Amino acid sequence: MKTVVIGLLGVQLDQPRKSRDRWGTWRPSVGICQQDDLIVDRFELLVERRYTKLAGQVVSDIESVSPETTVHTHTICLSDPWDFEEVYSTLHQFSRDYVFDPDHENYLVHITTGTHVAQICLFLLTESRHIPAKLLQSSPPASGNSSRDRTADVVQGSYQIVDLDLSRYDQLATRFSQEHDEATSILKRGIETKDKSFNALIDRIEKVSLATQAPILMTGPTGAGKTQLAKRIYELKRNRRQIEGPFVEVNCATIRGEQAMSTLFGHTKGAFTGASGARAGLLQSADGGMLFLDEIGELGLDEQAMLLRAIEEKQFMAVGADRPSESNFQLIAGSNRDLVAEVGAGVFREDLLARINLWTFRLPGLAERRADIDPNIDFELQQYTRATGDKVTMNREARKAFLAFANDPATPWKANFRDLNAAITRMATLADGGRIGLSHVREEIERLKANWQSSSVRPSCEEVLRTYLGEEAVENLDRFDRTQLADVIQVCRENKTLSAAGRELFQVSRLAKTRPNDADRLRKYLARFGLGWEDLT
The missing domain is CATH 1.10.8.60 (Helicase, Ruva Protein; domain 3)
Structure with missing residues (x-):
């Protein structure tokens, strides 16, 4: 296979010193073609337009010391060789235009010449495989050699080839393995878990957590460890210096209505009765850090809409504010509900689910x-x-x-x-x-x-009704009403809000209504029997 070197003309290093013969000075682009054990078949030399004369001299010298090397020059235009965006864009375009043939040619990217910015860009393009090559680093002759000893054999210097496949380096591979084990230990709280599927799940969560700032959704039954895992993910990212802000958590089932808006997004002074001072919400507190919203399915539709904007635009409106606040945080959401079913029932926003459903992990129960x-x-x-x-x-x-x-x-x-x-x-x-x-x-x-x-074991209808209505009232109810009312009461007891209970009770019929008001419907039904929501909760 042929060996092809890709490199930039070194405006300083490839320029011979005026006071000396050019063969008495180490010049990287020429020296790399003088190596006894490195035969360069082709040299792709990238040259800024204003240095065409110097490039002609370097090309002539390479052909002189290495007749087997064919040199191709590629003119590039850089108004500012220290502008990262411009340099990267130019070199990236070269990598796209150049026709590589890795089946028949070995490529080496010479990163000794050019500005530091250009060297970094070449490294990045090689690491990302835009340029399918290894890195070539050349060095000048040892400083102990005197000027008179620097013949053509000496000024060639030395070189080193670096393969960016880090798995080839035993010490690095061992270190990466240790880091992986440490990360896994953090996520598993140091527990030597034996379940293969759970260990595979943790490996995937580790990889995703370290690779992205996108929202993560964790589902699974209550008590499966969603909160603890969210804290471990935060600890892992903080140890890797990927996150600096705080870990902020809230169980959305504990906040309702106006309280939910204020808790999450904050409020201004006087925004509502009792708002004697301004308050920074949890989203603001999580700026630069991580926000864990457990039981996200408990949020109302209004809070969901505000949260969606905060995720997408990093902005939200505090209650009573006339200007948006900003916060940049990573979101981890937890839910023991089937959010897809919640979308179908109209109680969870489809667009919000689509935004937080990029990475979803289900934690298994014990x-x-x-x-x-x-x-x-x-x-x-x-x-x-x-x-x-x-x-x-x-x-x-x-x-x-x-x-x-x-x-x-x-x-x-x-x-x-x-x-x-x-x-x-x-x-x-x-x-x-x-x-x-x-x-x-x-x-x-x-x-x-x-x-x-x-x-x-659920209590019987009679037991439920006697608890809330008393013996005499139960005796005056038809059997039909007893059965229906007892079931309604049970549902109310098992839900945290009147709205949630209404959604469960009227899940089918509510779909036929354009603007269902399940809470009001349930409130009126209970009132027929002299009961209120507060009586049941």
């Missing part, structure tokens, strides 16, 4: 990661020790019994890692002498089973 229960037991015990200062262990028999129960497919782990954390904390607290025994495990297993069973 019941889907039973192989990781064992190492998580050790982690929870370590956490207990850090929190209390008391070291607690679990004996072999107790651990075997707990793992048998934990890994049983019939064990639901409804609250996922929250259940496991609570179980280990309770057993550690009750452990005699800092050691969890079989009796503690058996007691905890019965407690967990009882909790899960009670949470899954």
Whole structure:
């Protein structure tokens, strides 16, 4: 294969000193063609138009010392060789116009000549494979040689070829592997997880987190660890100096209506009753950092619209403000809901989902990661020790019994890692002498089973109605009304807002309305029986 060198004419280095014969001075472009062990078949020399005369001399000298080398000059126009945008654009255009033949030619990019800006641009174009080459770095002769010793054999200097495939360098590959392991350890909180699919998921999250500032959406059941993972992603990016601002988090299920607008976007003094002073919202607080919006599906449509603008334009309006505020943050959103279904139901904006759905990762629940229960037991015990200062262990028999129960497919782990954390904390607290025994495990297993069973059993219609209406009122209701009202009350109890309960109850019929008002419809229904939303919540 032929060897082709691509390089810039060195206005300073390739220019012979006036006081000396040009063969007594090291000139990189000429010297690289004088190397005994490097045969240059072709030299593609990039020349600024104003240095055509110097280029002619260099070409003549290369042909003199290396007759086997063919030199092609390429004229480039640079008004300011120190302007990065102009230099990169010019060299990039050369890489697009030049016809490379990597199957038959080896390319070397000479980065010794040209301005520092040009050298950086050539490096970037080579690293990105716009130029399919290795880097060629040449150096002058050792300074110990006297001028009289600098014959044509000496002034050729030396050279080094650098392959940008960093995996070829053992020390670098080892270092990158260590960094990957450290990053993975951060995301997994140092837990040696065994579940293959979860480990693959963490690897992908690590790669995406370090490569982009785009929004990330994390889905999965409550208690799967979305909040903790978001914090770990922030820690990872901060360690790599990709982010400097704070980590700001909010559970959107805890903020409603005007409070949500003020909490997220801030407000001016006097914007509403009680606004005695201006307030910077969470989006402003997250400027330069990361904003984690857990349960993003709980936001109202108005807040969703404002959030979309903040993501796309980095601007938003505080409540009562007449000028937009600015904030540049990375968004991580969490949701245990099916947001695609929420879009279909008209309660989540399709354009917002499209914007935050670029990178979506579903975190599995504990019941889907039973192989990781064992190492998580050790982690929870370590956490207990850090929190209390008391070291607690679990004996072999107790651990075997707990793992048998934990890994049983019939064990639901409804609250996922929250259940496991609570179980280990309770057993550690009750452990005699800092050691969890079989009796503690058996007691905890019965407690967990009882909790899960009670949470899954719904009270009867009669029990629900008597709680809120009283015995006499229930007796005066038709059986039809009893069944319907009891179900409505249950739905209200399971939702955090009147609107959310209305959406669930009228999910089908609301689609036929252009402007559904589920909250008002539900409020009027409850009023027929003398009930209000506050009575049920």
